[in-house]
Amino acid sequence: MKIAFTKYQGLGNDFILIDNRHGDEPLVTPEVAARMCDRHFGIGADGVIFALPGKGDTDYTMRIFNSDGSEPEMCGNGIRCLARFIAELEDTREIGKTYQIHTLAGIMSPRLDKDEQVTVDMGVPRLLASEIPTTLANADEKAIDLPLDVSGKTWYSTCVSMGNPHCITFVEDVAAIPLESIGPEFENHPVFPARTNTEFIEVVRPDYIKMRVWERGAGITLACGTGACASVVAGVLTGRCDRSCTVELPGGPLQIHWSPDDGHVYMTGPAKEVFFGSYQF
Numbered sequence: 001m002k003i004a005f006t007k008y009q010g011l012g013n014d015f016i017l018i019d020n021r022h023g024d025e026p027l028v029t030p031e032v033a034a035r036m037c038d039r040h041f042g043i044g045a046d047g048v049i050f051a052l053p054g055k056g057d058t059d060y061t062m063r064i065f066n067s068d069g070s071e072p073e074m075c076g077n078g079i080r081c082l083a084r085f086i087a088e089l090e091d092t093r094e095i096g097k098t099y100q101i102h103t104l105a106g107i108m109s110p111r112l113d114k115d116e117q118v119t120v121d122m123g124v125p126r127l128l129a130s131e132i133p134t135t136l137a138n139a140d141e142k143a144i145d146l147p148l149d150v151s152g153k154t155w156y157s158t159c160v161s162m163g164n165p166h167c168i169t170f171v172e173d174v175a176a177i178p179l180e181s182i183g184p185e186f187e188n189h190p191v192f193p194a195r196t197n198t199e200f201i202e203v204v205r206p207d208y209i210k211m212r213v214w215e216r217g218a219g220i221t222l223a224c225g226t227g228a229c230a231s232v233v234a235g236v237l238t239g240r241c242d243r244s245c246t247v248e249l250p251g252g253p254l255q256i257h258w259s260p261d262d263g264h265v266y267m268t269g270p271a272k273e274v275f276f277g278s279y280q281f
């Protein structure tokens with residue numbers, strides 16, 4: 001069988017986009033998606049994203065499989081890519097065009113900006129331990145700057161859900177973090193029953209932070225949109241960051257704003273088409 005795809009990237013976080021507008025289930029299985037993501041034997045990507053028909057009042061539904069085949073609730077860089085992909089499918093170049101997208105984390109709203117930028121209303125962060133989910137704090141409490149033992153060291157970590165789970169640790173020097181070895185230990189730590197994405201943050205200024213990420217189901221990536229949002233929320237909660245903050249990632253910068261008015265987090269960054277083709281499976 002052959003399937004048509006378009007490859008997109010948002011700050012080097014790369015995705016295979018599939019036009020799935022004529023069916024309510026993803027056109028490929030998680031196993032096939034993982035093979036498509038393989039950088040040697042497949043197309044190569046951090047995940048596969050499906051543009052499905054909307055549910056309720058929404059325009060479209062986004063489903064995504066990580067490169068290991070697991071299904072996350074949300075993807076920040078991915079939804080910017082999805083918005084550009086949909087605009088191509090609809091053949092619209094309308095700056096300011098906004099979509100309502102159904103995701104497993106609720107309804108998200110991306111807006112097409114100029115210069116290939118997309119701003120997404122990422123909704124309200126969830127902070128209770130039961131919502132992350134984590135057992136680092138009691139179910140009805142927040143997990144803010146709490147000690148977590150990983151790899152023989154105590155890390156003071158804050159947990160935030162942007163629909164998907166994030167564990168954020170502020171460090172002096174983000175470049176010195178041995179991400180490859182400790183990332184999997186955070187991801188699979190018993191206090192995270194649904195595993196977790198893990199961000200290490202160096203605060204350069206309250207309005208400018210550097211971030212490196214180990215993603216659940218994908219490992220080290222060049223950027224993570226939900227992770228950048230969660231990190232600014234964690235920075236505000238711990239008195240380290242302003243509500244408007246630039247997050248410098250290995251793949252480039254994201255602008256994050258946690259609105260004091262509606263409590264929503266807004267993310268602005270690029271999304272670009274790279275190439276298209278067909279995959280045989």
Ligand SMILES: N[C@@H](CCC[C@H](N)C(=O)O)C(=O)O
Nearest residue numbers: 072075076077164224225226
């Ligand atoms: N790269 C994404 C997050 C993708 C999902 C994540 N790996 C998870 O399992 O939660 C982003 O830009 O947010």
